[in-house]
Amino acid sequence: MKSVAIIGAGITGLTAAFYLQRRGVPVAVYEASDRVGGAIQSLQTGGYLAEFGPNTILETSPKVTQLVCDAGLASRRLDPDPQASARYVVRYQRPIEMPGSALGFFTTPLFSWRAKLAVLREPFVRPRRDGKEESVAEFVVRRLGQEFLDHAIDALVAGVYAGDPYQLSVPQAFPKLGQLEARYGSLIKGQIFGARERKRRGEIAKDRAPKFSFDEGLQVLPDTLRERLGEGVRLNTAVTRLTQTPEGWTLDLREGGQQMRAEHSTVIYAGTAFRLAELEVQAPMPLHFATFAEIRYPPVASVVLGFRREDVAHPCAGFGMLIPKVEGFKILGTIFSSSLFPNRAPAGHLTLTSYVGGERYPELASLPPEKLFALTCEDLRVLLGVKGKPTFQHSVFYPKAIPQYNLGYGRFRELMADIEGKAPGLFFAGHFRDGISLSDTIVSACNAADRVGAFLGSAPVGQLEREVPA
Ligand SMILES: Cc1cc2nc3c(=O)[nH]c(=O)nc-3n(C[C@H](O)[C@H](O)[C@H](O)COP(=O)(O)OP(=O)(O)OC[C@H]3O[C@@H](n4cnc5c(N)ncnc54)[C@H](O)[C@@H]3O)c2cc1C
Numbered sequence: 387m388k389s390v391a392i393i394g395a396g397i398t399g400l401t402a403a404f405y406l407q408r409r410g411v412p413v414a415v416y417e418a419s420d421r422v423g424g425a426i427q428s429l430q431t432g433g434y435l436a437e438f439g440p441n442t443i444l445e446t447s448p449k450v451t452q453l454v455c456d457a458g459l460a461s462r463r464l465d466p467d468p469q470a471s472a473r474y475v476v477r478y479q480r481p482i483e484m485p486g487s488a489l490g491f492f493t494t495p496l497f498s499w500r501a502k503l504a505v506l507r508e509p510f511v512r513p514r515r516d517g518k519e520e521s522v523a524e525f526v527v528r529r530l531g532q533e534f535l536d537h538a539i540d541a542l543v544a545g546v547y548a549g550d551p552y553q554l555s556v557p558q559a560f561p562k563l564g565q566l567e568a569r570y571g572s573l574i575k576g577q578i579f580g581a582r583e584r585k586r587r588g589e590i591a592k593d594r595a596p597k598f599s600f601d602e603g604l605q606v607l608p609d610t611l612r613e614r615l616g617e618g619v620r621l622n623t624a625v626t627r628l629t630q631t632p633e634g635w636t637l638d639l640r641e642g643g644q645q646m647r648a649e650h651s652t653v654i655y656a657g658t659a660f661r662l663a664e665l666e667v668q669a670p671m672p673l674h675f676a677t678f679a680e681i682r683y684p685p686v687a688s689v690v691l692g693f694r695r696e697d698v699a700h701p702c703a704g705f706g707m708l709i710p711k712v713e714g715f716k717i718l719g720t721i722f723s724s725s726l727f728p729n730r731a732p733a734g735h736l737t738l739t740s741y742v743g744g745e746r747y748p749e750l751a752s753l754p755p756e757k758l759f760a761l762t763c764e765d766l767r768v769l770l771g772v773k774g775k776p777t778f779q780h781s782v783f784y785p786k787a788i789p790q791y792n793l794g795y796g797r798f799r800e801l802m803a804d805i806e807g808k809a810p811g812l813f814f815a816g817h818f819r820d821g822i823s824l825s826d827t828i829v830s831a832c833n834a835a836d837r838v839g840a841f842l843g844s845a846p847v848g849q850l851e852r853e854v855p856a
Contacts, residue, residue: 529573687753
């Protein structure tokens with residue numbers, strides 16, 4: 387049996403490969419870089435544990451929980467400190483705790499009375515029925531008003547996508563929001579009544595889903611999957627060309643300075659959209675990979691700073707703070723990493739993880755590290771009362787960080803489905819197809835493994851899991 391080629395050893399590629407291997411399907415994972423994990427990057431040094439990419443996994447689907455168990459990582463899973471649930475949004479140049487209840491909402495200084503009344507009116511705003519694809523900004527202003535956009539949603543969008551609410555598409559980037567309006571006529575009614583349905587389907591809304599990491603950071607997950615896959619993972623091996631043959635697919639590989647070829651029955655592309663656009667492809671039908679170069683991935687720099695506890699005035703007891711653009715700061719937001727998980731900083735110190743760049747200020751992300759540290763320290767001085775020099779400083783630049791599910795993104799998804807229809811045995815999975823969060827990519831990978839299993843005629847994962855131990 388020819389093996390299945392999986393292009394990319396980020397969380398998507400590794401998860402898909404892991405589940406195919408458990409079914410007894412041979413796999414080869416090709417990774418262009420010298421490490422596994424893709425966007426996930428944890429660093430342990432000098433008593434600090436820094437996360438530069440994602441910080442937490444949201445447990446929105448039972449498939450996420452299952453992966454942790456199947457990988458043998460249940461005992462290494464780390465849940466956040468329950469005391470650290472507070473989230474802050476910056477207004478009037480200071481972090482204000484987001485309200486957690488209806489009473490809290492009406493008394494919070496985060497919004498004016500006008501904005502609060504607009505929220506009360508939301509259930510009575512007529513739903514849009516003309517099928518127009520709206521941006522997040524249009525949608526929020528229509529239902530909740532400009533202040534809610536400027537002082538809450540703009541910050542949230544920066545925190546999730548590092549994106550621009552005037553460009554992001556509601557049906558593509560936040561499909562559940564559009565569905566709530568379509569189904570219940572209102573976001574507030576949908577929140578209340580939709581909860582029952584999600585419970586029945588075993589799903590958890592992203593804003594309520596438990597979050598977790600691992601004792602040594604998120605890198606534990608890709609590292610463990612790599613161990614389980616053994617020889618199946620080939621690092622420093624870029625796939626440069628795909629050729630469809632009567633028997634399957636031929637891959638041209640560049641490993642170090644050498645060019646090679648490999649024959650496979652099937653291919654899962656689990657890389658990035660911009661690398662997909664560069665792939666040469668030979669198939670009986672034109673497959674238009676170059677179109678994927680149009681997907682925007684703004685740059686982001688992650689800046690992780692450690693401070694002596696006594697040098698930070700704010701208690702930083704919570705998840706972190708989101709910063710709307712109108713507040714005029716350079717950083718997009720900050721995670722209070724060492725409040726969230728116990729082993730992120732040495733005793734008497736704390737770790738703050740901030741993000742710079744995104745669609746808001748793309749030009750700042752590529753600044754040299756010293757400038758990034760300085761601008762981050764300046765914002766943290768105003769916002770959290772930080773003084774003194776950092777005891778730890780490290781940054782990672784992601785030149786193309788997160789794909790923007792902007793207006794019109796549906797055409798890229800349609801193109802992927804179209805290519806899969808025209809080129810049997812080629813499948814797409816991952817952050818540019820099924821959602822950008824780690825939980826979305828894990829679900830996407832599980833579905834891709836199922837689709838490949840069905841294509842090859844093997845049994846579904848559930849049936850073989852018991853017969854083929856990990
Ligand atoms: C700064 C930042 C913060 C984030 N924070 C969070 C968070 O807190 N929570 C959350 O859920 N999500 C977060 N995300 C999003 C999440 O991390 C990503 O969407 C997810 O990790 C993507 O996984 P992936 O496997 O699909 O792709 P990637 O991680 O991008 O992996 C793709 C891999 O494919 C390889 N590749 C590409 N082309 C080829 C080729 N031709 N040949 C061989 N290899 C190739 C690449 O080298 C790469 O290793 C964050 C992302 C970033 C950048």
